[in-house]
Amino acid sequence: MSFIDAVIQYEFLQKALLTSTMVGIICGVIGCFIILRGMALMGDAISHAVLPGVAIAYMLGVNFFIGAVISGVVTAMGIGFVSQNSRIKNDISIGIMFTAAFALGIILITFMKSSTDLYHILFGNVLAVRPSDMWITLGIGIFVLLSVYLFYKELLVSSFDSTMAQAYGLPTKWIHYFLMTLLTMVTVASLQTVGIILVVAMLITPAATAYLLTDRLWIMIYLSAVFGVIASIVGLYFSFTYNLASGATIVLVSTVLFLLAFFFSPKQGILWRAIKSRNKKMSLS
Amino acid sequence: MKPVLHVSNLFVSYHGNDAIRDVNFSVKPGKLVGIIGPNGAGKSTLLKALLNLIPRDKGEVLFHGKSFADIRKSVAYLPQRSQIDWDFPINVLDTVIIGTYPGLGFFKKPRKKEKEWALQCLKEVGMDGFSKRQIGELSGGQQQRVFLARALAQKADIFFLDEPFVGVDVLSEETIIRILKKLTSMGKTIFVVHHDLSKANEYFDQLLLLNKELIQFGDANIVFQKDILARAYSGQFSFLEEMGVNA
Structure with a gap:
């Protein structure tokens, strides 16, 4: 049976497709700000740091979304607190805090009944998306996109020139934590599709691909979302057809897109650069 | 004429170490003021303290008789070049449009009017032919x-420029x-942190010589005297001679 027939026939596949498309969009959008602010490592950290929150939420029987957001934001604040109040640099602080949170999460998860849960949280299982997960993802998606639309100016200026933003009165610290909250929400939304371990790839790879192709932020955001969606759909196709882990196939598809841009981007691609320098040398000889 | 900026008893420290001590001065509108002094004299600290970017231990800073928070939108800050990511996906026109953000407030997006105004401002500095270029493709002077x-x-x-050269x-x-001189003739007041002494007396109307304390503030040709400069650059006489400072 072809993938398209299967999508028409099986509801679980429709849900998977819809969820991963949404995840592709929001990861792509937030990812642009993450890479432009030099926070790729932070993206990785926050995605790992949601684990203890997810575990505690499962134990208490509340929605894992709430636990994840709390532990993600608390870790982000912890990272900021350590690096601002000591000589410990930001990347070191990130390394200390997120591994601590992740380790705590692993211990908490082992108290839970089944170990398959841990496997699904870590690596994603998009084919088992429940309707409630789909709605959460949709809700997060709308909130994230609306936030970026409404605060586009503020996100742009604080990413580009934070001193000016601060001087004219923007609360840059709060913008940072707001972005961390959005990042945590995006991570939670991506849990089912790609899992904790690989979320960072969905955040930075499509954004980095778009970064190689344009010099305007808003175009970069759209391109990044498109690449995220392509990766999600094509990745899901391979996952379904060859019975592979969905997170892994989605990430590899986005890596292929990145490599294409890396070699063939009109302005930044290494192929055109090489050709241009060769032509220049030829014209001089 | 009422001062644009009045600073009294300004103290700033980092972790208990004095960065600037008891700085007092007052500047009238339409002046181009150079802030000079040796490395570590607290020039950038002074700038940041005036703009409320770092906490002050003590002292009063008044712009047009008001606190910074009341007039912050009419103060422009030009960052050091090293603070900007020149690979950022933004072109020249969009960079200038950011200047309209403080006046727009939340939720309002720049429209055609803001775009035209930004183009006009680009023309003012002779950069209107570059509006579509990515900012990293420009030379250092064009970027400034x-x-x-x-x-x-x-x-x-009021403009604050941190090491623009x-x-x-x-x-x-x-x-x-x-x-900058054209702008001051239009009544703007401009402060420039400047680390290079050569031509400081030609460039600026007034000089503010700093070495943690305010050594001297006044008209450029008065401050730019060897014996006065020597008080800030203590023990660097040969350096001063090299810079062509005689008097």
Whole structure:
């Protein structure tokens, strides 16, 4: 049976497709700000740091979304607190805090009944998306996109020139934590599709691909979302057809897109650069 | 004439170490003021303290008799070149449009009017032919002019420039100074943190000589005397001679 027939026939596949498309969009959008602010490592950290929150939420029987957001934001604040109040640099602080949170999460998860849960949280299982997960993802998606639309100016200026933003009165610290909250929400939304371990790839790879192709932020955001969606759909196709882990196939598809841009981007691609320098040398000889 | 900026008893420290001590001065509108002093004299600290970017231990800073929070939108800050990511996906025109953000407030997006105004500001600094270029494709001097256009777009009347001539060639340096002098003749007040003593007396109307304490503030030709400069650059006489300071 072809993938398209299967999508028409099986509801679980429709849900998977819809969820991963949404995840592709929001990861792509937030990812642009993450890479432009030099926070790729932070993206990785926050995605790992949601684990203890997810575990505690499962134990208490509340929605894992709430636990994840709390532990993600608390870790982000912890990272900021350590690096601002000591000589410990930001990347070191990130390394200390997120591994601590992740380790705590692993211990908490082992108290839970089944170990398959841990496997699904870590690596994603998009084919088992429940309707409630789909709605959460949709809700997060709308909130994230609306936030970026409404605060586009503020996100742009604080990413580009934070001193000016601060001087004219923007609360840059709060913008940072707001972005961390959005990042945590995006991570939670991506849990089912790609899992904790690989979320960072969905955040930075499509954004980095778009970064190689344009010099305007808003175009970069759209391109990044498109690449995220392509990766999600094509990745899901391979996952379904060859019975592979969905997170892994989605990430590899986005890596292929990145490599294409890396070699063939009109302005930044290494192929055109090489050709241009060769032509220049030829014209001089 | 009432002062644009009045500073009294300003103290700033980092973790208990004095960065600047008891600084007092007052500047009238339409002046181009150079802030000079040796490395570690607290020049950038002074700038940051005036702009409320770092906490002050003590002292009063009044712009037009008001606190910074009341007039912050009419103050433009031009960052050091090293603070900007020149690979950022933004072109010249969009960089200047950012200058209109403080006046727009939340949720309002820049429209055609803001765009046209930004273009006009670019023309003012002679950069209107570059509006579609990515900012990293410009020379250092052109980049500074774009940021000046951004300050103009902000309709600011007080400008703070942090080391604008680092990585800028001599010709562009003079172009920028010419633009700054034009702006002061229009009544703008401009503060420039400047680490290079050569030409400091030609460039600026007034000089503020700093070495943790305020050594001297006044008209450029009065401050730019060997014995006065020597008090800030203690033990660097030969350096002063090299810089062509005689008197």
